[in-house]
Amino acid sequence: MSTPEDLKYTKEHEWVRLEGDTAVVGITDHAQDSLGDVVYVELPEEGSDVTKDEAFGVVESVKAVSDLYAPLSGNVVEVNEAVVDAPEVINEDPYGEGWMIKIESPSEEDIAALLSADEYEQYVEEEK
Amino acid sequence: MTLKRTSLYETHRALGASLVPFAGWEMPVQYSGLMEEHLRVRSSCGVFDVSHMGEIEISGPDAMKAVQYFGTNDITKTRDNQCQYTLLCYPTGGVVDDCIVYRYSKERFMICVNASNTDKVFKWFNEVDLSEVAPDVTIEDVSDKYSQIALQGPASIRVLKKLTDIDPKSIWGFYFTETRLLGKKVLVSRTGYTGEDGFEIYSAPEDSAAIWDAIMEAGESEDILPIGLGARNTLRLEMGYPLYGHELSKDITPIEAGLARFVSLNKEKFIGHETIKAQAENGVEKRLTGFVFHGPGVPRDDYEVRVKGVAAGHVTSGTLSPCMRRGLGLAYLPPSACKAGTEISVIIRGRAFKAKTVKTPFYQKQVQ
Incomplete structure (x- = not known):
């Protein structure tokens, strides 16, 4: 399982990359591996608002449907339409091309609540 | 309730399978x-543990009459060493189980039934009054005596050829033979649940792990893979094959399920005959149909189906087809909506996804 040091994580298996005032969000390597082949993705509209810990979209494998939970609250400034058209990218490159949405100006408080790579890895171990 | 384990449980563990509860069994x-x-089963071959399936033996001078009475299909049309798909029905016409009958002789049959229904079918066979129809029979649940391994896919025949003295080509489709594999006694039938050429191998449970390993080794050059119940389900669904508990139940008749070709209304009396005959003559209120999505989306069990915007039924099995990369499924709908090409919609998370009804099988085998 790959867990890049420079990212933040949630217990719902999303990752967050802070790029200036924007937070890029996707699902972790562990999440894509547990799901299996992702075959369908639903993401919010650009310009919509997402709320921390609430579902913002859906990923589906052949076997199951899983909700995506927002790691932070804020306005969605960009949506990765490429993963909607070719969901397998999420399996192939979860931390790169498989990103899902970009959230504008997340609050410091929300950011502080995210897990570090070490904390996330530990959480996954305990969950097993 | 503790889950039962097949004789291949340790093999699955060693292969790193995800094991889940299924019909009372812990299965990969x-x-x-x-x-x-x-995809590997479609392109080459794969090996499945299907030891959870049940086996019931009917034997004795009246065995054939009993099988003829229990099942909707006409067993007298088979020869020794032939298999036949049939449905076991209640007097209401509802389905007890769908199964494959193995005819050793007119006096001995083995019936392979669904894991979830083994106890129920055995009980049912014993409840039915056979005193008039077939008094001289013995009915035995022999499930514990067998493990069952399915070898499926176009390369199966080459893999099996390496392991037996008999030429697998000599086993015709829906026939079986008793032979030896690694010196162990086995029953090999040319049957399956994938739509591909393939075999099902019944052995004593203590021999199954060695047989599995031998198949994996013989199949190495064909890139054989072990296949779990997940792919077993999507493979059967691409073919439009029914699965008990989804497309079949005590509230559904073979006619409604589109299985009339396995019902022989002209043979002597069988259980459920009256209702089924009436339905065949007068029509039904719902029928099983296949459907495919026009665009992205994955239909799943129990999703609502609408015709002209009005709720008309539910998805009984749905998936994204790995071969066709499209959402498809089966549903019971009013017969008027079952005509191929009818526009329908499937409701997913409150949204209507457009689909059209189609004839099954969904998947057409590629000409090689």
Whole structure:
């Protein structure tokens, strides 16, 4: 399982990359591996608002449907339409091309609540 | 309730399978990944543990009469060593189980039934009054005496050829033979649940792990993979094959399920005959149909189906087809909506996804 040091994580298996005032969000390597082949993705509209810990979209494998939970609250400034058209990218490159949405100006408080790579890895171990 | 384990449980563990509860058994749902496993069976071959399936033996001078009375199909049309798909029905016409009958002789049959229904079918066979129809029979649940391994896919025949003295080509489709594999006694039938050429191998439970390993080794040059129940389900669904508990139940008749070709209304009396005959003559209120999505989306069990915007039924089985990369499924709908090409919609998370009804099988085998 790959867990890049420079990212933040949630217990719902999303990752967050802070790029200036924007937070890029996707699902972790562990999440894509547990799901299996992702075959369908639903993401919010650009310009919509997402709320921390609430579902913002859906990923589906052949076997199951899983909700995506927002790691932070804020306005969605960009949506990765490429993963909607070719969901397998999420399996192939979860931390790169498989990103899902970009959230504008997340609050410091929300950011502080995210897990570090070490904390996330530990959480996954305990969950097993 | 503790889950039962097949004689291949340790083999699955060693292969790193994800094991899940299924019909009272702890079974492998996938090994390397559902999609890869599914595609490998279509392109080459795969091996499945289906030891959870039940086996019931009917024997004695009246065995044939009993089978003829229990099942909707006409067993007198088979020869020794032939298999036949049939449905076991209640007097209401509802389905007890769908199964494959193995005819050793007119006096001995083995019936392979669904794991979830083994106890129920055995009980049912014993409840039915056979005193008039077939008094001299013995009915035995022999499930514990067998493990069952399915070898499926176009390369199966080459893999099996390496392991037996008999030429697998000599086993015709829906026939079986008793032979030896690694010196162990086995029953090999040319049957399956994938739509591909393939075999099902019944052995004593203590021999199954060695047989599995031998198949994996013989199949190495064909890139054989172990296949879990996940891909077993998507493979059967691409063919439009029914699964008990989804397309079949005590509230559904073979006619409604589109299985009239396995019902022989002209043979002597069988259980459920009256209702089924009436339905065949007068029509039904719902029928099983296949449907495919026009665009992206994955239909799943129990999703609502609408015709002209009005609720008309539910998805009984749905998936994204690994071969066709499209959402497809089966549903019971009013017969008027079952005509191929009818526009319908499937409701997913409150949204209507457009689909059209189609004839099954969904998947057409590629000409090689």
